[in-house]
Amino acid sequence: MAAKEKPRGTDVLYGLIGQARQYGDAIILGRGDPDFDTPAHIVDAGMAALSDHQDEVSPVEGILPLRQAIAERVKKVNGIEVNPETEVVFTNGGQEALFLMVLTVIGEGDGLLVPEPNYNTYKDAVKFAGGRVVSMATYANEAFRVDPNRLKESLTPETRAILLVSPNNPAASVISKEDLVEIVKIAQEHNLYILSDDIYDLLIYDAFEHTSVASLSGAEERTLTLNALSKTYAMTGWRTGWVVGPEQLINKLKTFKANVSGPASIAAQYAALEALTGSQEAMQQMASAYHKRRDMVLSALDEMGFKYGLPQGGQFVFVDISHTGMSSVDLAEEILTREHVLAYPGGAFSEGMDDFIRITFLQTEEKLQQGLTRMKRAMDALSKEA
């Protein structure tokens, strides 16, 4: 098999996606866009806003009923208490929430400690803010645990904040409550902020439990927490996210929001309100489907002889490809070219993750099965040629 190559960063993802689009039968097992469509009752609420609330001028942080619904949600699901008047900002998706959180706490020369692997746009946001990423390694043989001791050793004098993504993207690992308690102590000791990405908090598997770090003693006053409706309610196109946190930080974030984009679409806000307060049946059915699909993917990977980090949460699995001797980019390109199936190379998420690919289970079971069958064919062919 081909010798390892240096990963080419996030640009490689766009190149692979572009290539996949040329194939009429491509199955993309990499992108984080649920195959489900937004439930009809949520669409209806968004459309009702076009006639009933068309003239409504939203404050930059979002309409109050929506912020109240968000406050109730984070209290119920995450154990975080916030004042909807002053401690909630609705954003253009989780992506904008992420961007604004970074701008709020990272300035010129400041460091953001980022456990690897990680969703690469955090690094882009830090670069825009003039800061720098302080990487912290996690390891597959430790289930990508964010080890508090290693975290502490990774701190530099410039570190200003710690990023915690749980479940992690792409590793799908969940940070335990015990580890979070220790991390909060470290943050207190070094006077650091915490940025918490909870976007997959409702998609947890097996006996794992999700803890929102902001719910822990000592964390509340220094933590900004983001979430969004994209993944759990299939609303990726609507751009519906939020950040909650202490008033002082939220005020600063709100100013950035005003200057970056202003308030979100009124239709998106009312659709989000319905998602949070209306029937949860569709969301629960989707979550149930993801559980089933996860098991399907894991069975297929077992059959192909792959090792993987057991997904503790999220919508993907991080697959160990080290036995192939190929770089993640090379392998992704081979599978795509041979069988028109796209899995995302781990090297695009982090330089040290070139021994992994990320496979999402955001396709129908039928398409997922097809994709995995074709992927197996590609792997069998590569093995024979080796």
Place this chain on the structure above:
Amino acid sequence: MSKSMEPSHWGLDHPSQPLSQNLIQGVETALKSGMTHYVDVPGIPELRAQVANHKSSQVLKIVSDQVLITAGIQEARFLSLQSLTADKNPVAIPKVVHPGVRGALGVRKLETQSLEVEEDRSLLTETSIEHLLDQEIPLLFLENPSRFSGATYTSDELDKITQFVNAGVTNVIWDEGLGVWNSNFNSVLTYVKNLERTTVIGEIKPGRGIENLQLGYVIASKEKVMAMTALKQIMSICTSTPSQLAAIELFNDESGSERLYETLKQIREQLVFELTKRNIPVLQGESVNTIAFGAAMTSLSDTPLFSRGEIFGCQGFTRVSIPANLDVDSILNELAPTGVN
């Protein structure tokens, strides 16, 4: 954040009118057919093509690759300003300018150079324009029409500014968002031969009922659009799909825009008459959706129809955004006594 810094206190820039049920139905059908997912970062191709076609002139044909759809005018300001100041050079802006411009520049604390404006129009003075060539200005941001007064540059002035740009010493961003409210408006896109140094921003279909869906555009060279797209990917991935679908429907339905224009024009003329009668100075402005005058308001001053001039850089003046149902007497009754700010 002080109240005056909140966008709701920046005031509305455009009036609105109800959306047709046909339009809403069209959007709903598209959404329920599955268009609820991520779309292309620079915008749905159909909408980009519509904007390109709409903004093309006999002088300059715009193509889709030169269009970026944004989450409202403020994102258009932010993307264009931040992207074109990647080297952190100062930006020259008029002394009177929409507060969102300073806000967008302030996110990374970019320096600004203030250009003098005519008191009665809030547009660059002749001297400012004449002296553009004498100065090293990497980036110039202009509004045409002015977001405060509604005044527009004359053909002569546009010629001179364009000459300055063509001399190759600067890039310029033109905010043309209020242009639709001026029947004699000349877009800079009818003056420039290419987009090498010219960027244009604005709202998509202002005054047609989708203002609160937050849709804007940037028109720039393909290379600049690619750079802004990269930044947008980091900021928000894409602009809300339902908003874009509504705009696509609107482009396919041109009915209703002329009636609103005439209504606003009549209201504005009445306001000018009444204010002038009361010896209150009114800034020159050709855009029928806005009027700025030299007086403060009292209890109505905290509604989105009113903006204090100070946030635009024009102390002692008030801007009123004119809706179709504006009660002129309510404005006149709320004028503050002289000396009250």
